[in-house]
Amino acid sequence: MSKHDSNFADSPLFEEVTLETKSIFKGNIISLEVDTVTLPDGSQATREIVRHPGAVAVLAIQDEKMVVVEQYRKPLGKSQVEIPAGKLDAGERPEDAARRELEEETGYKTETLVHLGSFYTSPGFADEIIHLYAAEQLIAGEMHTDEDEFLEVSALTLTEAYDAIRAGRISDAKTINAVYAWQLRQLTGKWPV
Known part of the structure; x- marks a missing residue:
């Protein structure tokens, strides 16, 4: 057995020790830090790190269709079709945030959420984690979008979702991940958890 066959979750293999952290920017959603680190071979390097409070995303299914929102994404310079999502508020449980975001962005409420998993969006430079949930048995209600949020709610079949990907x-990871989870649900009758 080599040193690379160890348990990945507990392995400090290639750990970088932080010597200094400089705060560069602190915004409403993210902050930017530059860390000076010691590498495993003893040399030093710098790491630019985007700090994010974490987020949730909801794969909401209504009448065999995935509820989506279309909104303009300034970093991409275009509109995108995505599942409802948003950042965690300070101290907020991901499940509570998922219910809140679903209602704010689509007007739908749900009593039942299934946690499909959590994933890091860009671990090479950011600590943002997204907690992905599935929601069925939706109850129609009223949208409560943020004042700077402009979006349109619609619903897609699985075929339409794949057409939108193509x-x-x-084109965002959370929505593509959700589409794959939904396809597995349709093929097996259960969520991939």
């Missing part, structure tokens, strides 16, 4: 209208 066309580049869906």
